Amino acid sequence: MTIARGVRNHNPGNIDYNPRNNWEGQLGKEPNGRFAIFDTAENGIRALGRLLLNYRGKDGMPGVGGPGIDTPREFITRWAPGNENDTEAYIAAIAKRLGVKANDVINIKNPVTLRAVMLGIIVHENGGNPYPDAVLDEGLRRALK
Template sequence: MTQSLPRGVRNRNPGNIDHSPANNWVGQIGKEPGGRFVIFDTPENGIRALGKLLQTYYNKHKLRTVKDIIKRWAPEVENDTGAYIRTVAKRCGLGPSDQIANIKDPKILGGLVQAIIKHENANFEYPPAIFAEGLRRALA
């Protein structure tokens, strides 16, 4: 991959998930040199991790709206969280405070994952087959 691609794409970590010694993601092969983000072996496993983390936010932390999820995903100390919330909600066809009934719904989880990937990676989109496989792994 070339340096011109967004960091999340180069690291096959399209959610820009921070490296943590407590996590051992499927396909995790390290941490970026001098950085803080996980590197995955394939984009499918990076997409999987993003989807799994969103499910943890929903199930363990009881975050049920785009607003609540993105406030945790992209803290205000590092991001324009308000803009991030509005962008993700719009791309998902949801209002920022709409209740998410079922995070395991492929349309809902897929919409959130896709919107976060685009926001984190300058509107980058994976080919449909790669995205679908990553989402399938997240839902397995």
């Protein structure tokens, strides 16, 4: 059985390695690859949550949601650009998980919402969620502190 790259790297969001991002627990990048490697799944999940929280302060799409990135469409378009992903399918999966429409405003600072978006990204990036609730919840807790 092949283990998904994001799971192998303890980076279930498949976050690109950037030396300027000194993430807690980041060990470097995968050999001959572009994705960051973390020491634990909890720290990789933390980085996923922190990035989503940081997106909130960035410029959103004109005519979509409110000011800043605040809709499933805006979060996922930023997370998974269309030149590499079926972004529309990704947006639809996240919106469905949240029970909202793609352009509905969501509050990413709400722990329940953040957890749902993080879980949706983990499932989409890795073909499923290999983590028990305790691991996901610890990553969420670290992202929110």
